[in-house]
Amino acid sequence: MSHPAPTHLQDFALGQTFVSTQYEMTSEAIKAFAAQFDPQPFHLDEAAAVDTLFAGLAASGWHTASVTMRLLVGSGLAVEGGLVGAGAELRWPRPTRPGDVLRVISEVTDIKTSPARPARGLVTLKSETRNQHGDIVQLMTSRLSVPVRVE
């Protein structure tokens, strides 16, 4: 976490990094999320998951993405007005498994202002969601809309 926490566009710098707290993915949470949003055998049931591409219970990628958001909110990104994403790109290099403890490491890779909209800028954040072994379960590039401080 940077110090002090960035609240406006001027507080961000290329290469700045943010490390989140941790979040444990339980088997129960994986199944509950899947029942609501991604009801497929490999996300719903240990036994049914064995003979699938995942060879065992795995979290929905959208569950991993949602937990990543939860970890980003409260990772030292104290953007004035909130963390508002304009868009994101996601990849899931490997599944999130029951018992995995996730952490998000983010880096500022771009900062853009727009002459057409001087009050806000776009901060590009590259976020790695890693499990307790350090394996990357999600790679995300997101663009945050961040207010410009009036000086």
Place this chain on the structure above:
Amino acid sequence: MSHPAPTHLQDFALGQTFVSTQYEMTSEAIKAFAAQFDPQPFHLDEAAAVDTLFAGLAASGWHTASVTMRLLVGSGLAVEGGLVGAGAELRWPRPTRPGDVLRVISEVTDIKTSPARPARGLVTLKSETRNQHGDIVQLMTSRLSVPVRVE
């Protein structure tokens, strides 16, 4: 929905479209998702949301993405072994609001095979998530891993 539902790579064609069923986003569901995954005032509370960038309660983009997945599972995409995404790009042109009834319209925009991995191919799907007024609340391009039928 195409007929019959595509189960293998050979069943997909460029320009093929899929229309999902509908899903209503209630105020209660928006707040429950936010409390778990995106606890920010504009996703949690009508009154607190008024003076934010969203000017009223809005669903987390990750909630819209998760509901989109729910609609894709069971939209006529009966891929053998399940709907497994390799990655996705998301944009949220406007917020999802309480009472919005969402529907997903998807089109096949690319089909790729890989000499290195002949058993599976990649189908690129462009999915528009629209509300009851036809407004686009999410644009997603996703890549699905789809098995090749052994003939």
